[in-house]
Amino acid sequence: MRETGSHPQPTVGLFVTCLADLFRPSVGFAAIKLLEAAGCVVEAPEAQTCCGQPGYNSGDTESARALARRTIEIFEGYDHVVAPSGSCAGMLKEHYPHLFSDEPEMARRAETLAGRTHELTSFLVDVLGVKAVSAQFEGQVTYHDSCSGLRELGIKEQPRELLGSVEGLELVEMEDSEVCCGFGGTFCIKYPEISDHMVTDKVTRAGESGAGMVLAGDLGCLLNIAGKLKRQGSPVQVRHVAEVLAGMVDEPAIGEPGFGEAEV
Amino acid sequence: MRATSHQFPENVHEALANPTLRQALSKMRGGFPVNRAQAISRLPEFDALRDTARDIKNHTLEHLDFYLERFEERVVANGGQVHWCETPQDARQTILEICQRLNARSVTKGKSMIAEEIALNDYLEEHDIRPVETDLGEYIIQLRKEPPSHIIAPAIHVTKDQVIEAFREAHTELPADRPLDEPRDLTDEARTMLRQEYFDADVGITGANFLVAETGTSTIVTNEGNGDLTQTLAKAHVVIASLEKIVPTMEDMATILRLLARSATGQEFSVYTTLSSGPKRKEDLDGPEEYHVVLLDNGRSDLLGTEFREILRCIRCSACMNHCPVYGAVGGHAYGWVYPGPMGAILTPTLIGIDQAGHLPNASTFCGKCEEVCPMRIPLPQLMRAYRTREHERGISPKATRWGLRLWRFLATRPRLYGAVTGLVARAIANLGWGQGVVTSLPLAGGWTSVRDLPVTQGRTFRSLYKQTKSYPASSTK
Amino acid sequence: MSAREAILGRVRASLGRGRLDVDKSAELDARLNAPIANLVPARGQVSGAAAVEDFIQMTLGAAATLEEVATDLEIPAAIARYLASENLPARLVQTQEIADRLDWDAVPQVETRSGPAVSEDEVGLAMALAGVAETGTLILRSGVQAPTTVNFLPDTHIVVLRRDDVVGGYEEAWARLRETCLDADGRLPRTVNMITGPSRTGDIEQTLQLGAHGPRRLHVVLVG
Known part of the structure; x- marks a missing residue:
């Protein structure tokens, strides 16, 4: 740091x-x-x-x-x-x-x-020139490039560079990581069939990567991807990249059981 | 062509349920986009050329009246004629009159999107003139009585088996037991069937990729050579083009040509780029005796004065649709009119009205891929958003969306109320998960839960936790 | 009001102005009358032997074939060999420009005819005005000595290109057109063909097929 x-x-x-x-x-x-x-x-x-x-x-x-x-x-x-x-x-x-x-x-x-x-x-x-984080994560992850971050802000290497410093973590790239997941804000509700087609492609590519976890930097995409994986009964987990970088992975991953009983 | 853009969701439903279409579309991703990327990697100046091309077109549009006038002067000097047409009907009528004056019974056609836009084929047929499409893809869909589903690969939705079926049905004069299994056989058969048509046609109609003001030239860019045979062997060459095809000079055309094929098919250059300047010269041994440019406005002169002007830079390369995940899912026909994909989402509402085509600018995730690949740097998502704004202002966007947005604004401008409501919702969604981590069905969120689960919340909102602790509850972190 | 005036009027209204004034028109006319090259990529700025080498690589990359010969005298024999090697008939239609240039007496087995092509012609032979190195593109133009049908009707298209006529980019080819091909009234030939490889289509399941409507084969004879 x-x-x-x-x-x-x-x-x-x-x-x-x-x-x-x-x-x-x-x-x-x-x-x-x-x-x-x-x-x-x-x-x-x-x-x-x-x-x-x-x-x-x-x-x-x-x-x-x-x-x-x-x-x-x-x-x-x-x-x-x-x-x-x-x-x-x-x-x-x-x-x-x-x-x-x-x-x-x-x-x-x-x-x-x-x-x-x-x-x-x-x-x-x-901006800060951070090259590494002090976190640990055992396993393979794959990274989905969210559209706005990628194309409006040029975010591509930054999360990968930081993930590279996480102890035990192996990043395996999925095919088409830059292709939209089909969330698109209100798009996914207005055109659910197209959105479904796109997110199905996305989770298929993610699954083919062999990684046990999909990461991204935007919750919209993550809720969409996790929602599709869970609907398919997939064991692949989904998290925001910040959780892994901060070493805060004790919470259940997105869409995983754990919340909704004891907490409230 | 009857527009079905208003029933886009129904078209989508059909498209997604069509396994043949799925099979055809799945081949696209590994083709055009991959070839484009390779071609661009070999031309380091590509992005700089995009800037130059954008500036050329902006300059041209800013002085469009001047360049149109100069173009006409030079076409006339070359011995040709320019027909100014305000509407599709004017253009159809003009072309029909040329055909009738020459007693044409058939016309050959190179590929032209403007001919599709004005539904020329139907009109000629109604007047007993037989239009013959000569581009292989256009020929296939003409036999299948379909509109194109892509602007440079009009039959991209058709599988080989469907082509075989169409050829067997149409070419009954050929032996029924001929082999026709391979693309090679089909290409050869089309070549044979169309050869005589070029000689028989009195009029050859082509589109234009460029109209050059400097020389009064129309230029077509093709790979098959059909457009060349079409214009060379007919008595009259009729070029149909819209106003914005103008470029000032040959040098300006050269710049855009460097972008066109690479963006379209990923070729370094198309096989045939043909510059046609007037009819055959007196001493020439072949070529058309007449040369006409049918110059179509159809709303473009008005469009020039709106925020949508930038779409007039479009060179019809198809890069936007080749890379669009929505196009890739549903194909071109779902868009319901002549122009599909992102460029179509702007042009279609412009040309047939936002009431008819209101879905198209909405059917985008704003992923931005189209803008990223557009050689002319057209900000397609921004233009789609501008259409959404128009729809909102005119009150034609869906009621549920409008009420939802109103409610959201009401809450989001009142932080305390917002905090209370989101707190309740966070708890409710967590409870609805019954410990399963997801909600599988939620009233009012059918668009979401019809196709995927809704992951549950973590029970409380960030704001309520932060207020309490200013950091994450210690028990939950390590 | 004519359609022309109506359209131009709407264009001007959209641009928020009337007709351009005399000064602005003169400025734009100057742009048209003395065109200036825009950005030309590095690979369009090569010349000499480097340009020839690029041209060869690019044209081969576009699925054309090419043979180099030293002088015009060698061309007829080279063409005779090419036709034989491809099992093509020893019969061709050539442009007058080629006929004036080549002496076919040395290869009497090749039957030649000059003029426009017809349906039955299987081989066409023409002369290029220039070859563009940046994409391996041949530039041909129509004229009394060069009918366009020769370039499109026959299944096999053979084009003679002089090494000295290989240029770097398209802009240099335009310069040649303007220098050598304008008529007394300053007009371009009726047709200028830029040809890069043989005819092709990908319209059936995006499978590349050569020889869609135009020639299946493009053979370049590079001389000099």
């Missing part, structure tokens, strides 16, 4: 994302652990909710603007804004500035936020 030395510790506003907040808090805590280990002071502002992508991608620009406006305000004041999601980070980084093309002041603030926003693994590797 990087030594912060005499530099003041950078402050990071963690954008948890609504999916992690609702479905997988452990991803948010894994992100905190990784960021703190890299020398950041992390805070997850309480007022945060959703980045507005559902509205934005459904043509409801007004609601996207409303949510973007408050997200921009909430995350002003942090040195960096980090999200454990290429899709949500991409929304803040690539799309917010376009939302305010006729409001120069907001556009400027959106640009500033965009410049400070990063997806988790790319922040660790590209």
Whole structure:
């Protein structure tokens, strides 16, 4: 891990994302652990909710603007804004500035936020220069490249570099790791048959890799992939890459039994 | 061609249930995309050429009126004629009149998407003129009475066995017991059957990949040579093209040519790139006596003034559909009109109306692969999103989606209420799993659970845990 | 109002302006009248022996065949050998341009005819204006001495290309066209053919078949 030395510790506003907040808090805590280990002071502002992508991608620009406006305000004041999601980070980084093309002041603030926003693994590797994590994981994993992270933010090598440092972990690439899993936000509900075809292809390729676990950096894809694997009765497990990098794998994997009885 | 884009989900259902189509489509992935990647890896300047090509087209569109006028002047100087057509009907009528004046009984056709767009074949047939498609793929689907399902491989959905069946049914003058099992036999048979057609046709119709303003030239790019025989052996060569095919100079065309074949089939260059400038010269020994360019607008002049202008850079290479996972799943016919895949998701609503084709820009995960491979750097996802915005603004997006978004916005702008509701939902979904880790069926989430399980939550939301501990519950980590 | 004026009017309305003013038109006319090359890839900028070598590799890669000879005098015999080796009839249709160039007396077994091709012709022989190294592309143009049918109707297409006519990129070929092929009114020939390998199709299950409608074989005789 990087030594912060005499530099003041950078402050990071963690954008948890609504999916992690609702479905997988452990991803948010894994992100905190990784960021703190890299020398950041992390805070997850309480007022945060959703980045507005559902509205934005459904043509409801007004609601996207409303949510973007408050997200921009909430995350002003942090040195960096980090999200454990290429899709949500991409929304803040690539799309917010376009939302305010006729409001120069907001556009400027959106640009500033965009410049400070990063997806988790790319922040660790590209910004902080982290080359290794101190975690252990026994077994073979395969990595699915989520579309927004890959194509909007250029995330490809960063998670692989970090996974390479996990003791005991072997990364085996699946074929077509860059092909969309068929999640696509509301797409998977509006066009379930096409989505099913795509996610079936994805879990088939993942299965062929021989890995016992599929990792990715976006919960949307992960819920989709895990949901399909479980529907098929597959033993292949699914986790967010941050959980493995943070060594937080005691929680049941996504869609695995364990929650729903004792906890509540 | 009757559009069925409005029933996209039904088309999808049929397509996914069709094993023959599945078999045909499964061959595509290992073909065009792989060849494209190899071709591009051999041309380090590819991305820089994309930028140049984009700039050339943007410049051309910005001065489209000027270049169209110059193009016409030079076609006339070459001895040809330009017919300006505002609508598909104008274009059909113009072509029919040329055919009738020449007493044409049959016309040969090279591949043209604009001819599909204006449904030319049906119109000619209604007027007792027999159109003969000469591109092998187009010939196959003409025999099968189908529209194309791909813009450069129109019969990509057809299996070899189906071609055999179509040929046996159509070519009854040939011996019934002839061998016809191999692609070679089929290609030879089509070659033989079509040879005489080139000589018999009075009019040869081709599309155009480029119209060059500098020289009054129309250019076609093909692999078979059918377009060359079509235009060389007929009395009249009719080129049908839309406004945006214009490029200023031969040099500009050369730049885009370097992108076209590599993006389309992954070839370094197509076999035949043919530049046609007017009719045969007085002393020439062969070639058409007349040369006509039917220049179709069909909404493009208006499109130029909208946020969708960038689609006018499209060179019809098909890279977007070759790489699109949605196209790869459902094939071209599901899109319900002439242009399939991502470029079709923009062009179709533009040309037949968003009321008819509203599904198409929605049927995308925004995976961004199309934009990544587009040689002309058309931001296809952004344009699809712009159509979604139009649909939302006009109130034609689905009611359930609109209510859902309204509710989501209401919650997400009220963090305390949001926290309370998501807390309840997190607990409810965890409970619904009954310890199984997933929910297999959930009211209001049928789109999700019809095809996959819903993984359960971890019981509590991040925000409630974080508020309590500022870190993950100690018992749960090591 | 004519369709032409209606379309141009809508184009201008969409561009938010009227007709271009005189200065802008003059600027664009200058662009048309003295075209400037855009970015030319490195492999389109080769010349001399390197260009010839690239041309050979690329044209072979496009499934053409090629033979090198030293002078025009050797061409008829080389063609006679090629026809024999492919079991093709010793009979061909050639363009007048070729007829004026070659002396067939040395190979009386090859029957030649000059002029446009007809259905029955099995071998066509033509002269290339240029060969483009970057993709192994032959450039041929129509004219009284060079009917286009010779390039497409026969099953076998043989093209004579001078080594000196091999250029790096397409832009150099355009320059040659402009220098040598424009008529008195500055017009291009009716047809300019860029040919890269023999005819092919992948329309049946994406299986590559040579000889869809045009020639099944393309044989280049490189001379000089």
